[in-house]
Amino acid sequence: MFNAIGEKLEEKAMINFLQRFDANPFKVKFQDNEYIIGEGTPSFTVNMKEPIPVSKLMSSTSIALGEAYMDGTLDIEGDLYDALNHFLGQMDQFATTGDVLNKLTHNPLTKKHQAEEVQSHYDIGNDFYSLWLDDTMQYSCAYFEHPTDTLYEAQMHKIDRILKKLYLKEGLRLLDIGCGWGFLLIEAAKKYKIKGTGITLSHEQYEKFQQRIKDNHLEDYLEVRLMDYRDLPKSGLEFDRVVSVGMVEHVGRQNYQLFNDCVDSVLVKGGVFLLHFISGMDEKPGDAWMSKYIFPGGMLPSLREMVADMTEDNFHVLDVENLRNHYNLTLLAWDKNFRAQLPKIRETFDERFIRMWDLYLNGCAAAFYNGMMDLHQILATKGINNDLPITRWY
Template sequence: MKLISDQYLITYLQRFDQYPFEVKLHGKTHLIGEGNPVFTVSMKEEIDSSKLLSSTSLALGEAYMKGNLDIEGDLFQALDHFMGQMAAFTADQKKLKTLFFTSLSKKNQEREVASHYDIGNDFYSLWLDDTMSYSCGYFKTENDTLYEAQCNKVERILKKLCLKKDMTLLDIGCGWGYLLIRAAEEYGVKGVGITLSAEQKKEFERRIEVLGLSDRITVELMDYRDLPKSGRTFDRVVSVGMVEHVGRENYDLFIKSTESVLKPGGLFLLHFISALREYPGDPWMKKYIFPGGMVPSLREMIKLLSDHKFYVLDVESLRRHYYKTLRHWDQNFNENRDQIEKKMGTEFVRMWDLYLNACAATFHNGIIDLHQILISKGINNELPLTRWY
């Protein structure tokens, strides 16, 4: 392992000098930038220089997870500082190739999804709200609670879909099922949810039974690629936070699979984390949080939709709403930190806290966005004329 000298590390960190901060290393304090420092990076052990040059995020992220690097001050503020200077990060694309580009086989993608979403319903219930919604909320006011924001989000999606009684609705990547439950209760639709998470399916089925919605909703363990051979068609399709898991090479296949089960004139709402440009993602996030995850650009998704003669009716950015959602999640997470740490261990807790704050910082800095696209399969002249129906 090739360790780096104090001066090398300080010189390396000087590239992040937009705002002042301190670095404590081997009993000495170094100021980066000019002015009063807003946080302090405390280094307890040296960093392997080859790791730092291979990937800034992996080297520093792993050091934080293991407790070799700590932040004195607000973790979000520190990450917001670094994420605002992403152009200064190093990432060796050749060395990281196997991490960036994993197998797109059904078996591997099922395994990747399970590694994140099957951690345990009891774990997620500690810091998500009562709807168990693990996606961007919608804050009508600054004072909305997380629960209110998630209810707002679901209601906004359902209104955009212009639902009517006894319509059929498919939810691709249905999570714990709150959206379909509200659609059945409020609009009287007949819903089908598909997921690759056994834990989510188990909880969703419990909810369906408790609420007496077995005649209205079903949930299945199914890969989206199996939709064309299902023989089903739907009036409406929704997918919230799922396309990020299919891989860039499969975006077209995902849209084609959706097209195969949507009736002519039907509506499709796609809710997804997006980016300005196409890039492979963050190495630390792909290694520890979302293996195989890939964020589409808005432009490539709209182009692919157009290739399949989907008509884009509405595009809405919810970037700042996701920033607020993540801040709520992290607050809830830390309020239950001791309980989570007893079960999952210190390194997991530091990793997850880093994940939630890093995501909040990336949304805050506009590195990634969140878009909802409303699309019709072919022309639909039956919808209301105004956007705010």
């Protein structure tokens, strides 16, 4: 009797909390009761096996709802992406206490700890990523020149666009910081005959890239190293071009200037630097659930702070491009592939992992759609370079 009454009180308290997300109507169903939040016909239904304590929702709305979905306590009747669009479009109504964010975002920035954080995500396994990425094995924002582009075509467009921005020529030395599985450098070597070096902290990516170099007979053009960007200044390496795609988000806010300093240390005068990164509108810590489960230690730079840090090293910004909507389409394509491969994924991973990953892909797609995150490419030169075209040649 007492437990039943307590559960009803928690149910009512949860509904009172959810009333803040009333911009568009949705239904909440418990075992014995259902409620409508907002006005009009509900576009989706939140099915609850048991109420989430308001204390958890107030401590971190993101973690409380995310963990409930992962555990199967909360399920969505309808389209998960549409539901997340609804909630993330009202992100200002989420609650997160300072101590929760501090524990998740104030991680040690040592080389050892940051390597462990990177490996926790990227070393899940090449077999896993190959199931739902396209054949290029690119785990970053694609570029959709046409609405009908396949994911593979859009990823090829992205690489082509980046390589054109770098204004490559035969024999130039190109460094890729956070090179992933190496496709960008492979294409650069094939198309432009550059001399390329990729660095990564992921053992899985390192081994796959090494094999790809051999398979493509590019040993005379490319090399990959297991290397921290902070080791670049003492490496003795020198490059005409530097590119970094989706890596700076992992270095920590305190290290953004250091990251740019390290690029400066190996780039020749007049050299070209392209930085491709997920950015936030301001310098907030980020989402608690994402920090806890997906990208431990991850932090989104704002565009303004990254440009300011680049300016400290006398980088002259030539161009800034926002590919936010392209990342929304990329993530939706990944999730479609992910869901299509669920029978194979279930052979290795449990249901909680699968629900977590599905939530991650759809949640990020919704976050880009709602402008909570942007995807910027900054093109800059080290000092003045008057030899490059004066129009956007790409």
